[in-house]
Amino acid sequence: xxxxxxxxxxxxxxxxxxxxxxxxxxxxxxxxxxxxxxxxxxxxxxxxxxxxxxxxxxxxxxxxxxxxxxxxxxxxxxxxxxxxxxxxxxxxxxxxxxxxxxxxxxxxxxxxxxxxxxxxxxxxxxxxxxxxxxxxxxxxxxxxxxxxxxxxxxxxxxxxxxxxxxxxxxxxxxxxxxxxxxxxxxxxxxxxxxxxxxxxxxxxxxxxxxxxxxxxxxxxxxxxxxxxxxxxxxxxxxxxxxxxxxxxxxxxxxxxxxxxxxxxxxxxxxxxxxxxxxxxxxxxxxxxxxxxxxxxxxxxxxxxxxxxxxxxxxxxxxxxxxxx
Amino acid sequence: xxxxxxxxxxxxxxxxxxxxxxxxxxxxxxxxxxxxxxxxxxxxxxxxxxxxxxxxxxxxxxxxxxxxxxxxxxxxxxxxxxxxxxxxxxxxxxxxxxxxxxxxxxxxxxxxxxxxxxxxxxxxxxxxxxxxxxxxxxxxxxxxxxxxxxxxxxxxxxxxxxxxxxxxxxxxxxxxxxxxxxxxxxxxxxxxxxxxxxxxxxxxxxxxxxxxxxxxxxxxxxxxxxxxxxxxxxxxxxxxxxxxxxxxxxxxxxxxxxxxxxxxxxxxxxxxxxxxxxxxxxxxxxxxxxxxxxxxxxxxxxxxxxxxxxxxxxxxxxxxxxxxxxxxxxxxxxxxxxxxxxxxxxxxxxxxxxxxxxxxxxxxxxxxxxxxxxxxxxxxxxxxxxxxxxxxxxxxxxxxxxxxxxxxxxxxxxxxxxxxxxxxxxxxxxxxxxxxxxxxxxxxxxxxxxxxxxxxxxxxxxxxxxxxxxxxxxxxxxxxxxxxxxxxxxxxxxxxxxxxxxxxxxxxxxxxxxxxxxxxxxxxx
Numbered sequence: 001x002x003x004x005x006x007x008x009x010x011x012x013x014x015x016x017x018x019x020x021x022x023x024x025x026x027x028x029x030x031x032x033x034x035x036x037x038x039x040x041x042x043x044x045x046x047x048x049x050x051x052x053x054x055x056x057x058x059x060x061x062x063x064x065x066x067x068x069x070x071x072x073x074x075x076x077x078x079x080x081x082x083x084x085x086x087x088x089x090x091x092x093x094x095x096x097x098x099x100x101x102x103x104x105x106x107x108x109x110x111x112x113x114x115x116x117x118x119x120x121x122x123x124x125x126x127x128x129x130x131x132x133x134x135x136x137x138x139x140x141x142x143x144x145x146x147x148x149x150x151x152x153x154x155x156x157x158x159x160x161x162x163x164x165x166x167x168x169x170x171x172x173x174x175x176x177x178x179x180x181x182x183x184x185x186x187x188x189x190x191x192x193x194x195x196x197x198x199x200x201x202x203x204x205x206x207x208x209x210x211x212x213x214x215x216x217x218x219x220x221x222x223x224x225x226x227x228x229x230x231x232x233x234x235x236x237x238x239x240x241x242x243x244x245x246x247x248x249x250x251x252x253x254x255x256x257x258x259x260x261x262x263x264x265x266x267x268x269x270x271x272x273x274x275x276x277x278x279x280x281x282x283x284x285x286x287x288x289x290x291x292x293x294x295x296x297x298x299x300x301x302x303x304x305x306x307x308x309x310x311x312x313x314x315x316x317x318x319x320x321x322x323x324x
Numbered sequence: 325x326x327x328x329x330x331x332x333x334x335x336x337x338x339x340x341x342x343x344x345x346x347x348x349x350x351x352x353x354x355x356x357x358x359x360x361x362x363x364x365x366x367x368x369x370x371x372x373x374x375x376x377x378x379x380x381x382x383x384x385x386x387x388x389x390x391x392x393x394x395x396x397x398x399x400x401x402x403x404x405x406x407x408x409x410x411x412x413x414x415x416x417x418x419x420x421x422x423x424x425x426x427x428x429x430x431x432x433x434x435x436x437x438x439x440x441x442x443x444x445x446x447x448x449x450x451x452x453x454x455x456x457x458x459x460x461x462x463x464x465x466x467x468x469x470x471x472x473x474x475x476x477x478x479x480x481x482x483x484x485x486x487x488x489x490x491x492x493x494x495x496x497x498x499x500x501x502x503x504x505x506x507x508x509x510x511x512x513x514x515x516x517x518x519x520x521x522x523x524x525x526x527x528x529x530x531x532x533x534x535x536x537x538x539x540x541x542x543x544x545x546x547x548x549x550x551x552x553x554x555x556x557x558x559x560x561x562x563x564x565x566x567x568x569x570x571x572x573x574x575x576x577x578x579x580x581x582x583x584x585x586x587x588x589x590x591x592x593x594x595x596x597x598x599x600x601x602x603x604x605x606x607x608x609x610x611x612x613x614x615x616x617x618x619x620x621x622x623x624x625x626x627x628x629x630x631x632x633x634x635x636x637x638x639x640x641x642x643x644x645x646x647x648x649x650x651x652x653x654x655x656x657x658x659x660x661x662x663x664x665x666x667x668x669x670x671x672x673x674x675x676x677x678x679x680x681x682x683x684x685x686x687x688x689x690x691x692x693x694x695x696x697x698x699x700x701x702x703x704x705x706x707x708x709x710x711x712x713x714x715x716x717x718x719x720x721x722x723x724x725x726x727x728x729x730x731x732x733x734x735x736x737x738x739x740x741x742x743x744x745x746x747x748x749x750x751x752x753x754x755x756x757x758x759x760x761x762x763x764x765x766x767x768x769x770x771x772x773x774x775x776x777x778x779x780x781x782x783x784x785x786x787x788x789x790x791x792x793x794x795x796x797x798x799x800x801x802x803x804x805x806x807x808x809x810x811x812x813x814x815x816x817x818x819x820x821x822x823x824x825x826x827x828x829x830x831x832x833x834x835x836x837x838x839x840x841x842x843x844x845x846x847x848x849x
């Protein structure tokens with residue numbers, strides 16, 4: 001009994017660690033896609049900013065500096081995306097894919113050129129990373145049964161970016177549903193003509209949205225390389241950007257359900273790691289690939305029937321042009 | 325009165341003392357799209373607190389002119405004066421700030437938003453929605469009460485009827501402080517009753533000093549509500565009238581540039597035996613909505629049966645089923661004594677074999693392949709016909725012979741077999757589609773919106789062709805949202821509302837008011 005409780009606690013703990021970059025990315029996706037811009041480049045932006053975060057932190061010794069460099073990098077990638085598909089009305093999927101391919105190649109090439117470590121950046125010392133924060137009164141709380149342990153092991157003891165990701169969810173919710181900016185952002189993704197004829201610039205709204213998406217994506221990248229990890233490794237985003245996209249669709253472009261989708265996918269991955277090589281009753285040993293594929297399979301299955309129709313923003317993927 | 329006077333050039337105009345009574349004055353506006361001149365040297369003057377109509381055929385440049393006034397398009401040359409002041413309207417933002425509001429032909433509303441959210445968009449009252457909503461709601465409720473703009477602020481736009489959506493658009497403009505209101509074809513989607521309601525609103529706005537520009541192609545509306553009217557043709561304003569001193573005939577003549585017959589001579593003809601019988605047909609859309617409920621009617625030889633109704637009340641689905649585009653789900657159709665049962669093999673190829681021809685409602689989507697040449701489009705759907713092919717190869721010479729006759733006999737302009745159909749005007753595209761279907765010698769013709777986006781001149785011709793076909797004994801099913809068209813062409817009229825037939829009447833004793841009531845579902849007959 002006690003042992004299985006321990007297992008659950010540690011599963012939940014790693015769920016949160018795994019879900020953090022998903023949450024940042026999914027919120028970024030919500031900002032972008034709610035304004036009508038498909039953001040398949042989440043993956044690439046995250047990878048680029050992870051690399052830049054690690055490099056900048058290694059060079060300056062300051063993770064804060066690395067964080068800002070990551071955000072800057074991610075926003076620049078967003079601007080490239082915007083220039084291609086807002087200003088020049090290009091295809092948003094193609095542009096996003098281009099960013100992903102660029103990120104994959106560029107980070108490795110630059111990594112080898114700068115550090116000659118096969119694409120990796122040098123490992124960072126712990127003072128160069130965002131380290132776990134312990135909450136006060138831990139000792140007193142740890143005596144409280146169940147809840148105390150949950151608090152000490154699961155809620156407390158993460159780095160600052162983990163807590164920031166939860167804030168990001170509420171930030172996203174508040175901005176999108178409670179502010180004037182959010183009303184216009186949603187309108188621009190549903191029916192840009194309505195926004196244009198109301199005297200608001202569609203182009204400006206969309207650029208603002210993808211810049212916010214860029215910032216959130218930068219946080220995800222920084223989390224990977226200078227908070228959760230201690231340096232950049234090649235392809236370290238490992239498809240998380242796509243999972244985040246799936247979570248966003250799963251959550252129907254709404255921040256709160258999307259948060260839970262991210263946690264669910266995080267949990268599945270944690271479970272997958274945990275079950276690696278473990279014999280299950282009736283089933284036997286489950287190949288690790290099956291567990292890795294689960295989030296995608298789950299998305300397809302659930303979207304196909306169980307959660308009802310996921311309705312994308314009305315004007316998503318369609319470049320806006322006035323005259324015809 | 326206008327053209328010769330305004331040739332003085334912009335400097336001369338600027339030095340004139342500002343006239344106090346004209347709310348809007350456009351001088352020498354020219355706008356080109358590529359090689360097409362949409363507006364050429366247009367002059368327009370509208371007095372404060374009046375309703376000014378602009379009539380003209382499609383492509384006459386009405387909408388372009390208004391989009392220039394609203395700041396959506398930039399004119400290549402010309403000047404705009406508001407209350408005597410020269411202004412530079414280069415964006416909707418600017419024009420809204422100057423007090424111009426526009427209700428577009430296709431509503432600019434966000435379908436997933438509430439009425440309130442749509443009405444406040446652009447003038448939300450505050451950075452935060454909750455405090456802004458309180459401010460805006462008070463203002464909107466006042467406006468709504470003052471002008472009879474009855475709306476449900478909580479409703480989601482996509483659930484509201486088009487009449488309400490239009491009122492939301494007007495509210496939206498007033499919320500921005502519009503003193504000049506432009507309405508582009510506002511009555512196209514309304515029932516007669518809703519149109520009367522709209523005109524009441526417009527009159528009360530005029531009383532409060534709002535200047536209104538009404539763009540329409542319906543001459544009756546111009547006569548009933550406007551104070552003054554301008555006629556546009558070929559990108560120019562060709563005439564200005566005071567409404568009480570003109571007549572629909574005079575307006576039509578100016579629109580087309582020649583005399584037009586507005587009335588139709590119906591051939592007197594005895595109707596024959598029924599050729600199309602529809603029994604208890606019901607249909608569920610892909611979203612699971614029951615769009616047709618127990619539809620039954622029949623159509624006889626030499627008869628035109630008109631189906632009236634506001635767009636989106638099941639007429640399109642009915643046409644789709646009868647023409648074989650959609651599968652029949654429930655009920656039974658008998659075409660020329662052949663019976664079609666639910667989920668039986670029924671498609672548009674078969675429909676043609678059974679003698680059913682179809683002029684689709686949306687000629688761009690279903691009537692033509694726009695980039696195709698006229699000669700290709702002229703045999704679309706009949707390409708299997710041995711007349712046009714030898715073996716599995718198309719016989720281009722035969723097709724060209726056929727299409728040359730076709731464009732000649734049906735007056736498709738330009739008379740070219742090799743121009744791509746997308747380059748034809750709406751009226752000529754429609755003539756081409758109609759010609760193709762008539763040439764197949766059908767004994768049942770399904771016609772959807774035959775004159776949507778078609779010029780008066782071409783309408784005259786299309787009506788003539790339909791009458792000719794009728795006198796040959798072909799049964800015609802006419803679906804149209806234009807009540808005038810239904811009433812003047814049909815022998816019998818059925819009215820559809822929310823997927824059911826709510827009434828049937830002979831066209832000789834039908835009145836617009838009665839039909840309107842049935843169309844809005846107020847009255848069952």
